Amino acid sequence: MIRLYNTLTRKIEDFKPIRKGRVGLYTCGPTVYNFAHIGNLRTYIFEDILRRTLEYSGYNVTHVMNITDVGHLTSDADAGEDKLEKGAKREGKTVWDIARFYTRAFLKDIRALNIKRAQNIVPATSAIREQIAVIKKLFAGGFAYETPEAVYFDVSKFRNYTKLSRQRLEEKKAGARAEVIEDPGKKHPQDFALWFKRVGKFKNHVMHWNSPWGDGFPGWHIECSAISTSRLGQPFDIHTGGVDHIAVHHTNEIAQSEGAFKKPLARFWMHGEFLLVADSKMAKSAGTFLTLQELEKKGFNPLAFRYLVLTSHYRSKLNFTWESLRAAEHSLERVRSFIKTLLSERKKPKHPVSLEKYRSQFDDALKSDLQTPQALSVLWKIISDYNTQSESFDAKKILALLYDFDQVLGLHFTAIKKDAIPETIRDMAMKREVARRNKDWDKADKFRAKIETAGFVIFDTPDGSKLRKKQ
Numbered sequence: 001m002i003r004l005y006n007t008l009t010r011k012i013e014d015f016k017p018i019r020k021g022r023v024g025l026y027t028c029g030p031t032v033y034n035f036a037h038i039g040n041l042r043t044y045i046f047e048d049i050l051r052r053t054l055e056y057s058g059y060n061v062t063h064v065m066n067i068t069d070v071g072h073l074t075s076d077a078d079a080g081e082d083k084l085e086k087g088a089k090r091e092g093k094t095v096w097d098i099a100r101f102y103t104r105a106f107l108k109d110i111r112a113l114n115i116k117r118a119q120n121i122v123p124a125t126s127a128i129r130e131q132i133a134v135i136k137k138l139f140a141g142g143f144a145y146e147t148p149e150a151v152y153f154d155v156s157k158f159r160n161y162t163k164l165s166r167q168r169l170e171e172k173k174a175g176a177r178a179e180v181i182e183d184p185g186k187k188h189p190q191d192f193a194l195w196f197k198r199v200g201k202f203k204n205h206v207m208h209w210n211s212p213w214g215d216g217f218p219g220w221h222i223e224c225s226a227i228s229t230s231r232l233g234q235p236f237d238i239h240t241g242g243v244d245h246i247a248v249h250h251t252n253e254i255a256q257s258e259g260a261f262k263k264p265l266a267r268f269w270m271h272g273e274f275l276l277v278a279d280s281k282m283a284k285s286a287g288t289f290l291t292l293q294e295l296e297k298k299g300f301n302p303l304a305f306r307y308l309v310l311t312s313h314y315r316s317k318l319n320f321t322w323e324s325l326r327a328a329e330h331s332l333e334r335v336r337s338f339i340k341t342l343l344s345e346r347k348k349p350k351h352p353v354s355l356e357k358y359r360s361q362f363d364d365a366l367k368s369d370l371q372t373p374q375a376l377s378v379l380w381k382i383i384s385d386y387n388t389q390s391e392s393f394d395a396k397k398i399l400a401l402l403y404d405f406d407q408v409l410g411l412h413f414t415a416i417k418k419d420a421i422p423e424t425i426r427d428m429a430m431k432r433e434v435a436r437r438n439k440d441w442d443k444a445d446k447f448r449a450k451i452e453t454a455g456f457v458i459f460d461t462p463d464g465s466k467l468r469k470k471q
């Protein structure tokens, strides 16, 4: 049984899918006006571990993700300008170019991090019809109203509006008041936009469509309600995102979808915690807004970042430092070299120890609300047990087990190849062995030095000497 923390109930609950053997998963996607930062990427890695754990446990997962390419204003509370238009001005391109460029950049990042792509990736601009349909339903149910500037969701009409965030509405009001309330026709400061009309400050908005409320474009939240319901049905099993989505975006999605369809949107709501850079929130001004490209520019393997993310539980804050990334890369390198050792191991013990306990510990860790740090510790236990008593382990079976674990960890274990050792090096190792047997230590040391200068390491084990390429 998989157990997952549900933000809705604030409890760890048994996960039972709505339809046997199948899981509907919706993960909020990026707003494609800039590169994703590593905090965003941490959330996508958490969601990938969730999906892979479900698949590892035998579920068939249908994963849907939106791409926000219109309607997300610079403030989540409907103030400011459209982020895509801001990006277009910044770079002197069209909004469509910006959307295309940063969608590609995002897909490249997730590929580098070995994050499985959702089967359905839906840009908001390709689901306008569905969004209009949901807004119509909200009008029919008395949840929406129109002003000369926009269409809004009336939060006073929806009971339990703050059930996900558990904030008091007054607290939200205080938060909303801090924003500039730009439309005098808005009934309550917490009301949020479903549709912006192409008037006033938006009269030159580049992306626009016809609707029953005039020419304009959708608000940010409605795309997720429309895309999730139309692709997964309602309710579906699991909806995820970053913790910063709880108070506004997900709260509004719930109000829209449940207002329109009179049933819950999703059973489980799961949220990934923040990533901090040197103990503080990432900020462009402080130079701590880091992208995957910047990590790669410094010579890091993207999978080292993935490994680093796995070392902390998704519900804990992760403090990123360059030292922690370096340590993660070092650990990953040690795992890789362990796999190389297994790949070149030829002997087979008569009575190898069973690996079942490791498998079940790994399984238990993931099924307990995705405890990736514990799952990694099982991996390290295997390495240390093997190193102390390699004669009782079947290397090929361990390898098979690690490949199996990698279905969830996603660290590309199966791509690791044995180091090729050239014939000349093998020959020198052989000659060194002969010298050693003859107790000609000087000669043996000379061969060792030659082997090392050539970039290889030779080390002696009870089963004879072994060669490996220098890391």
Ligand SMILES: [Zn+2]
Residues within 6 Å of the ligand: 027, 028, 029, 224, 249, 253
């Ligand atoms: Zn969303």
